[in-house]
Amino acid sequence: MPVLVLSTSLVPAIVIFFLAEAQQRTRTLVNIAGALAKLALVAVMLDGVALGVAYETRLGLLPGLDLLLRVDALALLFLTLSAFLWLLTTIYAISYLGQGPHLSRFFGFFSLCVAATTGIALSGTLVTFFIFYELLTLSTWPLVVHQGDARSIAAGRRYLAYTLAGSAVLLLGIVWLESRTGPVEFTVRGSLAGVDAPTLQAVFCLLVAGLGVKTALVPLHGWLPAAMVAPAPVSALLHAVAVVKAGAFGIVRIIYDVYGTTLLHELSLGIPLAAVAAFTVIYGSARALQQDDIKRRLAFSTVSQVSYIVLGASLFGPYSTIGGLAHLVHQGLMKITLFFCAGALAERLHVHKVRELDGIGRTMPWTAAAFTVGALGMIGVPPIAGFVSKWYLGLGGVQAGHVWVVLVLAGSSLLNAGYFLPLIYRAWFVPGAMDRAPGRERPFWLIAPAVITALASLGVGALAGLAMSPLGWATLIVERNYTP
Amino acid sequence: MSRTGPLLLWLTFAGPLAMIAVAPLSRRPLRLLPWAAVPGLATALLAPLDIAMEQPAVLLGLHLRLDRMAAVFLAFGSLLWVLAGAYAQSYLAGSGHARSFAVFWLLTLAGLLGVVLAADVVTLYAAFSLMSLATFGLVIHDRTASARRAGLVYIVLAVLGEITLVAALMLAASGADSLLFADVSAAVARSPWSTAILAGLLVGFGIKVGLVPLHVWLPLAHPEAPTPASAVLSGVIVKAGIIGLMRLVPADGMPDAWTEMVVVLGVVTAYYGVLVGLTQTDAKAILAYSTLSQMGLLVAVLASGLAAKAAGTLDAVTLYASHHGLAKGALFLAIGVVAACGARWRGPVLVVTALAALAIAGLPLSGGAFAKLAIKDVAGAGATGTLVAVSAVGTALLMLRFLQVLSRAPGKPAETANWGLLVPWAAAAAAAFAVPVLWGPDLAGKPAAAAMSVHGLWTAAWPILFALAAAVFVLWRRWRIPLAIPRGDLVVLGETLLRRIGAGLGRLNARLARLFQRRRRWPAPSFDGLDTLEAALRRWNLAGPALVLVAALIAIALTI
Structure with a gap:
């Protein structure tokens, strides 16, 4: 089963590479078919895992080194998000890029990128994780530089410099750790028992620093705002599904499945990480406030929001973990909405700066409405998803004895309101400088994905009490795996 | 009734929510407005008390409950909303942004209904923020520079309030067994962060209520919003803060110092509102200051009543709030009526308005007298009681000032009458008179006879007589108010x-x-080596197959 899921993106990737540029119809068909097949498989597995079935595939990679693909509840959380958003992003990208050049290259890497993300979600060992993590790094780069102009290349270079350095540090950490313990599997507990504390502390720092690059923890976040020169679907994927989420997911794996909270507590490593995450939350929001470019503002917002996940994971309380895991999905839904909208605005109205948003509520009402939902959700206005994760994070913080978390969340909400509300205000309450012609909201599939994800972020918040909501699923993960 | 009860609660929401979907598509969206609150009114009047509804799937578990407090707030809130909605049809006829007004009106209403009916903190918070944010659209409705300024001040304070509130609720809920009010409020009392939580609740709800110095949005927002919106703003929305405080501040276990501080804040607000209000020259601004003064009074009474464990504190506050809501709503509506009607109507309109205005100060035999009597009982005979009693003089003076400004407002040619405005206004004024008299005995636990007794009549009458005497004296000596304090x-x-x-x-x-x-x-770090690599990678016909090779390798690895 895991191999099948992986191949739903890997096969389209390979097929698309061999397609000629003009075979647009075939390319679209392969893309969509792959995404739909994946979604169907994920649905089957969701049902299975909820009932307690475990899917596992173990393949020998090298002697003594296994490639382990395993589906557990946490993997499915990430997998479901990526499968759902991949489908929408593909649809969006097809409309967004239209007839542009190098589309086979683009969609090939696009699928490869999602295959890597799938692999990251399914990885059952540290080494497997690292392989897919690297594949992700490499397959994202052509997407970042897709436009091929000087700015893109510069951003791509910065991206590579950051992420390759991060990967090197991560690899160092993994090798150091495994040289002491042998291959580390995520589900096997207590494999770190024999290692001395200073080594464990040093390795933890290396692992988190390596993963922190993709997670965009301050001060390792520099590549993310630069990478926003990429086409909107890429930014959407980068920010909501693939890259930053892979880092955050990795940190969650390290904390809960490699070290375990008890050990980390003994090593007193949780609070420093939480402090870094909290600083990132505030710093990202404060920087977002200063940005005039919409996509840059969104990028800094991502820096801030992704650290919620790390914050939730590093506090070790059940509620904060639930909040952090739910935010993995919630942030993805809301942020992808915002990027879809930003892309549609740039494409249809050439709106790039905040001040150009005046009156777009009249010209592109659906887009503006979706953007509003996403932005309000980021601020934490109920019943949109962001509120639910913030609520759990805050409660978890207090329960773990860290009341300052509430202050960090409040400060971040305030800053979020500071940089999102003016956008909403301009869109709806300031008349546009020029009377733009109506009928800009075309093609349908450029606008629909944003509306769908906006509805989804509204839905997962408003119906958070359901067992299959992200919150319900995160609760299941914590109850099953992380409750002592 | 067990089936229909929850259904009625659903319908109360579903009304305005369904209309929100319809309003943007409707050609005459204003026609929806009077009907939006009708299900709420029906529920308040027809449904039995203590019906409840629970939807565990919605949010973090949605709990609605119609207890006595909720029923009273729902009844007068919906009534005023129906009347103001009818008023808005005429008032806004032919003006721009009708759709925007309708949408924000309905959203605000849905939020308010949620605040009234909520039985757990998350539902309360969700509804409260919906109401707060949607009100922005009503404040800024005219899109003038001054409306935008009022909107900015409003939204900044509203967001600050929301965030303080949610932080306080997080602290409170973390120690509670469930999110229901009773559990959370018990957790507030025993939490180690009790003071911080209470302060957060006070700021979060106090901004809505208009506690000094968080009141500055009120005198800016009220004059800018269209008149029917000002009416519901002052009549109902500010009371959402009072509801929140009544739901969550624990009945006992508050530190004494805290109670004292809140009482002082409330009393300061009550007097401050009167003093600054008297310097105003705009009728709506005067009413806004009067509203925050009255709300300060209620907060002081609530805090001292809870601390003294006075029986019926919540009932008395609810009664007072309901009377104030209807009367203040009627006064705001009167401003539009005077402006739209001719000289022939001015006399009767002013007389009725004067009665409604003085009722707020406790005019004998009016609904206001019952309400005043109820809160005086709660406030007791101490310093708070005295300050509450004396504040009626200030209220009466402020109301006289309002009547003076209103009577000088320009009107229309003699015979003009705008029935679309007159009828809802008259209904609101009549309700303000009648409703507290009907509910008063129920809620205040006092027979009407107490209000009718000589002592009761005198207690109600002297502040008004005193204020009248003072006003006559000031007019006779031709004193002018020495300073003009800017609005806000x-x-x-x-x-x-x-x-x-x-x-x-x-x-x-x-x-x-x-x-x-x-x-x-x-010097920038040099990437010379990378450059070469990159240049090669940039040509995808090299990088692409390389990656395909990687993929193929993995595929081969998988098949082994």
Whole structure:
């Protein structure tokens, strides 16, 4: 089963590479078919895992080194998000890029990128994780530089410099750790028992620093705002599904499945990480406030929001973990909405700066409405998803004895309101400088994905009490795996 | 009734929510407005008390409950909303942004209904923020520069309030067994962060209520919003803060110092509102100051009543709030009526308005007298009681000032009458008179006879007589109010301060930018080696197959 899921993106990737540029119809068909097949498989597995079935595939990679693909509840959380958003992003990208050049290259890497993300979600060992993590790094780069102009290349270079350095540090950490313990599997507990504390502390720092690059923890976040020169679907994927989420997911794996909270507590490593995450939350929001470019503002917002996940994971309380895991999905839904909208605005109205948003509520009402939902959700206005994760994070913080978390969340909400509300205000309450012609909201599939994800972020918040909501699923993960 | 009860609660919401979907598509969206609150009114009047509804799937578990407090707030809130909605049809006929008004009106209403019916903190918070944010659309409706300024002040305070509130609720809920009010409020009392939680609740709800110095949005927002919106704003929305406080502040276990502080804040607000209100020249601004003064009074009474464990504190506050809501709503509506009707109507309109205005000060035999009697019982005979009693003089003076300004307002030619405005206004005024008299005995636990007794009549009458005498004296001596305090008083100071801080931050930012620019000139790390690699990778016909090779390798690995 895991191999099948992986191949739903890997096969389209390979097929698309061999397609000629003009075979647009075939390319679209392969893309969509792959995404739909994946979604169907994920649905089957969701049902299975909820009932307690475990899917596992173990393949020998090298002697003594296994490639382990395993589906557990946490993997499915990430997998479901990526499968759902991949489908929408593909649809969006097809409309967004239209007839542009190098589309086979683009969609090939696009699928490869999602295959890597799938692999990251399914990885059952540290080494497997690292392989897919690297594949992700490499397959994202052509997407970042897709436009091929000087700015893109510069951003791509910065991206590579950051992420390759991060990967090197991560690899160092993994090798150091495994040289002491042998291959580390995520589900096997207590494999770190024999290692001395200073080594464990040093390795933890290396692992988190390596993963922190993709997670965009301050001060390792520099590549993310630069990478926003990429086409909107890429930014959407980068920010909501693939890259930053892979880092955050990795940190969650390290904390809960490699070290375990008890050990980390003994090593007193949780609070420093939480402090870094909290600083990132505030710093990202404060920087977002200063940005005039919409996509840059969104990028800094991502820096801030992704650290919620790390914050939730590093506090070790059940509620904060639930909040952090739910935010993995919630942030993805809301942020992808915002990027879809930003892309549609740039494409249809050439709106790039905040001040150009005046009156777009009249010209592109659906887009503006979706953007509003996403932005309000980021601020934490109920019943949109962001509120639910913030609520759990805050409660978890207090329960773990860290009341300052509430202050960090409040400060971040305030800053979020500071940089999102003016956008909403301009869109709806300031008349546009020029009377733009109506009928800009075309093609349908450029606008629909944003509306769908906006509805989804509204839905997962408003119906958070359901067992299959992200919150319900995160609760299941914590109850099953992380409750002592 | 067990089936229909929850259904009625659903319908109360579903009404306005369904209309929100219809309003943007409707050609005459204003026609929806009077009907939006009708299900709420029906529920309040027809449904039995204590029906409840639970939807565990919605949010973190949605709990609605119609207890006595909720029923009273729902009844007078919906009634005023129906009347103001009818009024809005005529008032806004032919003006722009009708759809926007309808949507925000319905959203605000849905939020308010949620605040009234909520039985758990998350539902309360969700509804409260919906109401707060949607009100922005009503405040800014005219889109003039002054409306935008009022909107800005409003939204800044509203967001601050929301965030303080949610922080306080997080602290409170973390120690509670469930999110239901009873559990959370018990957790507040025993939490180690009790003081912080209470302060958060006070700020979060106090901004809505208009506690000094968080009141500055009220006198700006009320004059800018269209009149029917001002009516519901002052009549109902500010009371959402009172509801919140009544639901969550624990009945006992509050530190004494805290109670004292809240009482002082409330009393200061009550008197401050009167003093600044008297200097105003705009009828709506005067009413806004009167509203915050009255709300301060209620907060003081609530805090002292809870601390003294006075029986019926919540009932008395609810009764007072309901009377004030209807009467203040009627007064706001009167402003539009006077402006739209001719001289022939002015006399009767002013007489009825004067009665409604003085009822707020406790005019004998009016609904207001019952309400005043109820809160005086709760406030007791101590310093708070005296201050509450004396504040009626201030209220009466402020109301006389309002009547003076209103009577000078320009009208229309003699015979003009706008029935679309007159009828809802008259109904609101009549309700303000009748409703507390009907409910009063129920809620205040006092027979009507107490209000009718000679002592009761005198207690109600002297502040008004005193104020009348003072007003006549002032007019006779031709005294003028010596200073003109700008609308929103402290906000002007605040804006100046913020401008200074903003300029300072701008300078700091520029300096930082220079610093960073200087850093930019440091030699950039060289990527020569990477450049070559990159140049090669840039041609995808090299990188693509390379990656396909990687993929193929993995595929081969998988098949082994």
